Amino acid sequence: MAISKVHKFRLALFWRLFTNYFIVILIPVIVASILAHVLAVRTIEKDAEKLNDVVISHFSKQTDIALDSLKTNMINMLSSSNLTSLLRVVDDSRENQQRSDQFHALREQLMKLQSDKLVSKVFLYFANHDLVADIDIYTDKTYYFNMTYPLNEQQKVDYLAHFTGKKMMDIMDSSSLGMSAVMSYPFNTENPEVYLVVHFDQDKLKEQISIPEKWVTGTAIATSQGEILNQHGLTDKEVKAVLAHTRSKVIESQFLVTDEIAMSLVKSRFNDAWYYVTIADLRTLMKPAYMTRLISWAFLVFFLVVGSLVSYYLSRRLYRPIQEITDENKELSQRMNGMFPLMQELFITKILQGEYQDELSIAYYAKEIDFTYDKQAMRTVLCIAFHYNAEVYDRLSETTKSFMFVEIKELIRKSTPSMVWLCQTKPDVLACVVTHDTFLHLGAEEAADITKLVLESYSQYFKATIGIGKTVNAAEELHESYEQALSVLQNRGLDADVEICRGPLVGERTQWESFLSVQEVNRIFNQHKTKEYERLLESVREKLEDGKDKNATAMQVKYLSTDVLNTWIRAVETEHNDFNVPFFSSLYDRLHSCMTWDELEQCFFDIHRVLFRTEEPHQRTQQFSEILSYIHEHYNEELSIEYFAGLLNMSNGHFSRTFKEAVGEKYVEYIAKYRLMKAKQFLLETDMKIDDIAEKVGYWGRNSFIRTFRKYEGITPAKYRTMHH
Template structure:
C-alpha cells in the first residue's frame, strides 16, 4: 500500500468519525443555539424596549409636572389683586403713591415667579399703555425692548405678533431668547389688557429632560407643528427624523428602530402637540443580546472544533504505527538530501586542495555521495578572493552566511555553463567552470559574468577573480586551483572587482617593496629633528610612485607596512603613552585599507597620532586660546564636550587639567565671567533682566537670577538698585 493510499484511507476514516459526531452531538447543539438565538434574544429586545419606555415615561411625567406647576404660578400671578388694582388706576394722569406701591408689589410677584426652576425671564406687557414691567424695572416699550430685553427689528415684530387675542399659556417658536410662554389677562376676553411672558431657562430645561443612562445618546421635546422646543445630544440627522415622526404620527407612544438607533416617542400630557423623545444607541442597548448571540456561536464553534480534534485523534491513533514508519523514512530522506549539498562542496574542496589526486579514488568517493561528473570534461578553476570592508565586519554571522548563500545562488543561476562552488578559505571561494564546447563558453566568459555579480556587493567587499589553469581531467583540478591562487597576488589597488589572468607582466623591475637602509636612516633622523611633515610626504610619494608604476596591491601593502614599522620604531623611545595593543590597531587599520585613497587617509590619521609636536608651553597656549574663546563667546553655549574634543581628552581629564592650569573649575569660571559681564550691563545699561540673561548666555530669567544670587548673595534687580 502506497503512502497516498494510506493518506486517502485515513482521510475517509476521519470523515466517517466526524459524521457520527455531527449527527449525535452537533445537531442537538445547533438546535439549542438556534432556540437561544431566537427566543432569548427576542426576550432581551422586548425588555430593552420596555426599559426605554419606562425611562421616557419618567422624563415626560417629570417635565409635565414642572410645566403644570409653572402654569399654575402664572395664573396665580395674573389673578392677583395687585395687577387688577394697577389696571384700575393706570388711566390717572399723575404719578401717585398708590401706583408706586402697586408697581413695587407687582415686581415682587414677578420676582417670585422668576424664581421657578424653569424660568429665566418674566415680564408684563400692557396692551393699552406704553408700559412693560419686569422684576427690576417698569418702563416704556421702546426703551425696554432696546436695552432691558434687546431685540432686533425682525425679532421685535415676531414677539409683538404674539400679543393679540386670548392666550392661555401659548408657546412661541424658539428664537434668540429661547422658548417662551405667553398668557393673557383678563382670561376670558379676546381683547386682553396685559400679557404675561415667561422665557424658559434652556439649560435647566435640558437638565430636566436629560437621561444619564449610557445607552441614551439624546433627548428632546418636539412639537407636531414642526420644530424642536429643546434637545440634548441630537445630531442634525436625528433631529430631522424626530420632526418627521412627530408630524406624521399621533399615537400616544411608539418605539421605532432604524439601522443604528432606537427612537422612543411619548405624547405629552401637558400639551397634546408635544412629544418627548429619546434616542437610544442600539449597540449599547442591545449589548446583552449581542453577547448572547456571540456566546451561542462560540458554543457551536467550540463543539465543532472539539469534534474535529476528537475525529482527528482517533484516526491518527489507528494509523500511528504506519505513520511513524512513513515519517521516519521521510526524515531520513530529507536529511540525506539536505546533506548532499554540503557533502558535494566538501568533496570539491578536498579535490582542489590536492587531497584527492587519484582518478580511481575520486570516482569511488563520488559514487558514495551521488556526485555526478564526466571524467572527460574540460574545466577551469576561478579563485575569488574577498577583501572585506567595515560594512561587512558590522554584519552579524547569520547575515554574513545568508549573504554568501545569496551570492552562490546568483552565480549558479547566471553562469552560462554549469559551475561547482565551494569555500576553500574564509576569504577565498573557488568556482569550477565547465567549458561548453557547443556554446563556446569558457572560463573567461564565466569570470566576466561573475565580476558583474560581485560588483553588486561592493558595499560589503572588494573582490579579485583569479583565472586558473584549464585542465581536462578532474584529478588535475588542484593544479588549476593553485595557479588561480597565485594569480590573485597580481591584484592592484583602486578596483572594485578585478580579474587577474595568468602570470603578471608589468614593470616591477624598478620597484622594491621594502625600504632601503638609507631610507630607514633618513626617516630616523627626520624623527629626531622633528621634521614630521617630511616623514608623511615621503610615505605619500612612495605610494604615488607605486601607483604610477602599476605595481600590485600586495607590493604596496608590504611597503606601507615597512614604513609604518619604521615610524613606530623611531618614536617608541620618545613616547610612553603608546602600547602594543595600540600599535596592533594601527596595522589592522592599514590592512583594512583597500584603495589608494584609503591608504593615504590611513597614513594621514596615523601621522597625526604618532607625531604630535609638543612644545613646553603648548598646553598653556591651548588653554589661553580656550579662555580667549570663552571671553568672546560667553553668550553662547559652551559645553565641556566641545573643548575636550578639541584637545582629544575625556570630559573628566579636561576638567581636571583646566583646574590645574586656570586655578578654578571650568563651570565656575564660566559662571563668574558671565556674572562679571552681567554686572556691567546692570550698571551701564537700562536693559531688562530678561535681556541681560540672554546676552550673557542664560536660557531663562530664573536660571540667571538663581546663579547671580548664588555668587553675589542678592538678586540682579537689587544689585542694580544698590549700586545706582
C-alpha cells in the first residue's frame, strides 16, 4: 500500500512537471505545426491538382486529335473511293475485269487507311450484297466471317447487328473482339449500301492514352453508359470507381479522391459520351505535401517526447531508492510466479504417490502454492505409459524431447473440456487427473479417448498405453486411483499404436502360459541337435500367433520371448564360442525394445538368422571372394574387421578364423601384404615421396609404413628403391 502511494505521488509530480513544459514550449510548437499544415500543405495540394489538370488536358487533347484524324481519313476514303461504280457491277458476272480493277483501286485506299498507327484492321461490309472486302480479299460474308475474320455464331449475330442504319463513326466495343469504329456510306441515308469498319490496335491505343508521368498509374477511355472502351494499368477496384463516376453527369475536369483512389475525368471533345480518365498515385503526386506534413508532426512529436523524458527523469531521480526496492520485489514475484507451475506439478505428484493422504495437509500446501481446486469432485487418474521407439526417439536431442512432452501436455489440456492436472510421476509415465463434468457428460472414458487422439499424432516416437484408474470423490483418495491405473497398465497388448486399458486386472484376464514347459525346452534342444533350424523359428511363430489369438498381454509375451531366447542361447553357446556376453546382451535389448507383434516376429527372425546360420562351402567362398575384391579396390582406405564381420553377421573372432580358413592367411597379414605389393609398384614405377606412397596405400603416417615394410621385406622402402634402380 505504501509503495502504491509513492507511485501515485511520483505520477502526480510527473504530470505537474509535464504541464509546465506543455504550457511554455509545446503550445507554440503545436501552433507552428498547425500553420505549416494548413498553409504549406494546402498550397502544395492545390499545385498538385493544377499539375494533374494540365497533364490530363494535354493527354485528352492529343487523343482527340488522333481520333479526329482517323475520322477524317475514314470520310476521305469513303468520299474519294469509287464505291458507286463498284456497287453497279458488284453482281454483274460479265464485267469481271472491270470489277477486279475497281476492287484493286479500293484495296489501295483501304491499305492507306490501315496504315494509321491506331488501326489494326479495315474492311468494307456491303449491306445489300453478299460481299466483304479488305486489303487482302473480297469474298462472300459467310466465308469471310468463318475463315478470314472468324466469329462463332453468337459473336456473328451480335457483331452483324451493328450494320443497320446511318453510322457516323459509331464505336463498337466487345470484350472478345476489341474496339472498332463503323461509318456508313452514303453518308446521309438511313439505308446505306456500305459500312466501313476500322478495328483499333488495342496495344497502340493503350500507348496513345498512356501518360509517362511517374505519379500516373493508369488511364482509360470510358463512356457515360458504364463502359470502358480501353484502359491501361487499372486495377479491378479502380475500374469499379471509374464506372461509378462516369455514369454521373460530369461536365468539366474534376479531381476526385474516393476510397483511396485519386482520379481525374475530362469530357472528350471528340465524343460527348466519352471521358478520359487518369488514376493518380497520391503518394507520388502529393509527396511534397506528405513530407511537409510528416516533418511538422515529427517536430511536434519530438518536443512531446523530449518533454516526457525530462519530466520522467526528474520524477524518477527524486524517488530512485523507492523504485529500486519496488523492482526487487517485482523480480522476486516474477521468479515465484515462474516456479508455481513446477511446484504445482510436484504437489500433484506427491498426492498421487500417497505422501499427502489427509484433507488438511492437502488444503494447506495448496494454499501455499496458490493451487485452487474443488475439494469435493469426482476425479479419475489416467496413467499414460510411453514405450519409446529407440530407432527414432534416441535420435532426438534432450531439448527436443522436453519440448515435445511440453507440447503433448498443452494439447491434452486444450483438448479436454474439463479441468485436467498433469504431472510426470516416472520417466516413462505421465499421470493425468481428470475432473468429471456432469454437465458435459465428460468422464474418464471420454477423457481417455480425447487423450488417445492427441497421442496418435506422435506414434512415430513411441507406443503409448493409457491406463484408467478408479473414480474417487476426494483429492486425498487420488493415490488409490493412481495405483489402480498403474496396475491396469500391465494389461497392455502389442497391437495398437495408442491403447486404452480399462481392465480387468492381470489376474482376471484370459490365462496364457507365458513360460516354456520342460518338454518344450527339451524339444528345442533336440531340434537344434538335429539341425531342424526352420522348425525352431516356426515354433516361435506359432507361439506368438497363439498369444495374439488369446489376447495375451505384452508382459506375458515378453516373459515367453525371454524364455525362448534363453533356451536358444543355451543351445548354441556350446558350439559357438565366438559369441560373447555383450553380444547376447544386445539380443536381449533388441527383444525388449519390440512394441508390436510384427516387430517381435521380425526380431526372432533376425536372431534366428544369426544364431542358427548355415553356410554352404560355395556360399562362404563367394562371400570371401567379394570381400577380397573389395579389399583390392579400397586398399588405401580404412578396412576394419568389424565392418566385414557385421556384413556376415559374425563376431570379430569368428570372422578372423573363417577368413584364415577360406583365404589361407590372417586378415591383418593379407591386407598388409597387399598394400606392400602396391607400395613396391609405386617405389619402382614412380618418383613419389615415401610420405605420399604411405598415404596412397592406406597408412596414416610415414613411420608406420616404414615399420611394416621392414617387417615383411627386411629393409626400408628407400633402400628397396635404391637396390632395384
